[in-house]
Amino acid sequence: MHMANELLSPTVAFGCGIIAVGGISFAAGRIRDMADSHLIPLMGVLGAFVFAAQMVNFSLPAIAGTSDHLIGAILLAVLLGPHAALITMTGILVVQCLVFQDGGLLALGANIINMGLLPAYIGYGLWRLMIGQGPLTRGKLLPAAWTAAFIGVCLGSAAVCVEVGLSGRLAIPLAKFSAAMIGIHLVSGAIEGGITCAILIFLYKLYPHLAGTSVNWQEKKMNPRSLVVMICVLAVVTAGSFSWFASPYADGLERVVSAPSTLKPKTELAGKIDTFQNKFTPLPDYNKRDEPSQKRWPNVNFWTSFSGLLGIGLTMFVIRLGAGFITCRQKVKSG
Amino acid sequence: MHHHFIDRYAREDSVIHRLDARTKLLTAIVFSAYVVSIPRYEIAPLVPLVIIPFTWITLGKIPWPFVGKHILICSPFILTLAVFNPLFDHSLQHIVLFGSRYTVPGGFLIAINLLVKYLLGITCLIALSSTTRFDHLLLAMKKFRVPRILILQMYFLYRYLFELIEQGHEILRARQARDVGHLTVARRIRSSSGMVGVLFIRSYESALKVFQAMEARLYDGHLRTVEQLQFTRPDLIAFIFTAGFLFFCYLSNT
C-alpha cells in the first residue's frame, strides 16, 4: 500500500503531510511521559517485527497476479495503544522510505495517514468498542481483533483511492482503480485480521501483563456486543463494495470495447488549450476526461449502495428482535 | 552488525559524504517536490533534472550497478501502474521533438512522465541513503524539530532490524543443520511459526535488557550524542548550486 510520489499532486501530498504532522505531534504529546517507561523496548522490537513482516509479500489467493503485504498497524495499536502505534508505524514508514526506498519521500504524509493514523486510531476504537469492560476472553479477542484489523486495512486502501482521486495524476479511471485497490484489500484485510488474532493470542499467553487487564482463555463464548458490531461492519462493507464493483466494471468494459468509436480527434486549438491547462492548473481538473460513458466516483451508485444498506439494516433489526426473543425465552426456562 | 545491503556506502568518505545531513535531506525533499510538480504531459522539463541525482551519485562515489540493482528491485509496482495508463488516456497531445511536431496519445506521455519522475525520485533517495549515515539523518530530523519519541523509535528500529535479521539467519541455519532431507513444506511452515515466536521472545527479552543497561547508565529519555552536525562551506556551495539549478529550470519552463 506504499504510495509513490508520482501518484500524488504536490497539493495533496502537502495537505497529507500537514495532517500527518498534526497527528504525529498529537500522539507524541500524549506519550511524552511514557518516553522513560518500558514501552520503548517493546515499541522498538515490535517496530522491527512489523517492518520485517511488511517485507514479506504474499500472493493473494482470490485475485490472480497480485500480491500484498501486512500492515500491522492494528496489532501495534492493540499492544501499545493508538498513540505509540502511530509513532511506531511512522518510524517504520520513514525508515522504509529513507533507507530502503520503499514509498516516495513526498508520499510519506499520505502513507502515514493510510497505514498509521487511520488504522491505528479507528482500529483501536473498534477494538475497545468490541472488547468492552472486564477480563479479556478468547470470545472477545478474536472477533474484535479480526474486525479492527480488517476495517483498518480497508479504510487505508479507501484513503489511497481518495488521495489518488484528488490528485488526478493517473489516467486510469478512479472507479476502476478503486475497485481493484479496495477489492485487493478486502482479501488482504481478512488475512491481516487472522494473523493479528494469532499473534495476539501467542503474545498474551506469554506475557499476560501486556494485555493490560486480566486474561481468561477458558471463556470461549463470543460476547453479543462483538457479534453485533461485527455483523454491522461486515454488512456495510459487503453491501457497499459489491454495489460499487458492479457498475464500474461494466462501465470500464463498455469503455474499452467502444473507445475507438466514441473518441473524437481534437482540433489543434483545443489541443493547445489542453496543454496550457495542464501546465498551469494547480488542482486537478475533473473535467478533463470528457468521455460521456464514464461516471465520477463519489456519486457513482450512491443510490445502489444506499438501498443495499437499507435492506441490510432492516434485516439486522429483524434478527435483533429475534435474538431478543430467544434470550428472553431461555431466561424464563432457566430462571 | 554488518549492513551488507542498503547502508553499505553510508560510511564511506567523499565530498558528498562530508556534507551536513540537513543539506542532503533538504535537497532530497525540495528536489522531489519539484519533480512531482511537473505536469503529467511534460517530458522535456524532466530531462535536465537528471543532473542533480547524477552529480550526487558520481561525487558520492556510489557504484552505478548498485544503484541500478536497487532501482530494479523497487520498481514492479510503478511499472505496472505506468503501463496501464496508455490504455485509458486516449486524448491526443502535441509534443515537439527535435524541431518537428508530433501528435501522441496522452496516456503514452503519462506513462513516460511517471517512469522518469519515478527514476529521478528513487535515484535521489538512493543517493541520500548511500551518502548519509542513518544516525546523522536522525540528528538532522532532530534539528528539524521531529518529536523526540519518533527519533528514538527510528533509532531503535534501525538497530533492532539488523539484529533481527541476523538472529533470523541464525535460527534458519539451525533448522537447516537439522534438515536431513525430510523437511516437508508443511513442517517448514509449522516450524516457521515456532521460529518466529522464538525470534520475538529473544528480541523482546534482549530489548528489555538493553533498556536496563541504558537505565543503569542514567538514561533519562534524551538520546544525547557526541556527534554534532555542522554547516561548512561545501554545504553553502551545494545549496547554491542546487537552488540555482532548480530555479533556472523553473524559469526556462515558463
Next chain:
Amino acid sequence: MNQSAIIAQNVSFAYTDGTAALNGVDFTIHAGEKIALVGPNGAGKSTLLLALSGFVDFKGQIEIAGLQLNRANIKRIRRQMGIVFQNPDHQLFMPTVEEDVAFGPMNMGLSADEITFTVAATLEQTGTSQLAHKSAHHLSFGEKRRVAIATVLSMQPQILIMDEPSSNLDPRARRNLINLLKSMPQTLLIAGHDMEMLLEICPSTFLIDSGKIVAQGPTEKLFSDKAMMESHGLEVPGILKSRSLTVASL
C-alpha cells in the same frame, strides 16, 4: 575508613509464578572490599545483582553508599554504582565505542571537555583506546567485554558489580581482564563461576544458594571446604585441591 558500601537486609523477591528467587538475603560490604558471589545456577546470583541495581521490586532494605535504594534515590545511586551485565551486546548500543563510553558521562551532564577527557582516560585504562572509532559490533568478544566495562567505568562509580565477567573469554583476554580488575580501586562485587579468577581477585566470598547467603568468609578457606562446595553444587577449584587444605565447617 571502613564505611559500608552495600548493606542488604532481609532482601526477598519472588517471581510472578511464585518461585522465590531471593529469600531473606543479608550482608554488608565495606568500601574498598572485593567480594566474590558464588553459587549454583538458579541460586539467585543474577537476581541479587539486579535487585542491588534497582531493576527488581524487592522486599526488604538495601542501602548503597549510604543511600536507601528506592525510587527517589535510584539516579543518585546509579552514579555511585555501576553494573556490568553478562552479555556485552546488551550494553553496547551506540554506533561507535567512543559514543558508548561517553553515554554515561553525557547523561550525567558533564561538559564536552570533561567527557572527552573521561572517555580517553577510561579507554586507556581498559586498554581499548585503539577501538574508539570502531562500531561496537565489529569487535571480538574479549574486546566487547572490556568496552562494556569501560562504558560503566567512565561514570567513575565507587562500586562496581559484575555478572560473570570472564565467561567466554580466551586465556589472553581473561588474563587482561584479571589484571584490570586487580588494578581497580573500586569496591567490587563479582558474581561468577570462574573460581580461579575469583580466588585471585577477591579476598572474601559470599556463597548463595536458594536465595539465601549460606556462607561467607575468606575466599581461599571457603573454596577449600570440599563438603560445603559440593553440597551447594560447586567444586573445589583445581588449584586448591593440590594444596589439600582441610577446613572445619564455618
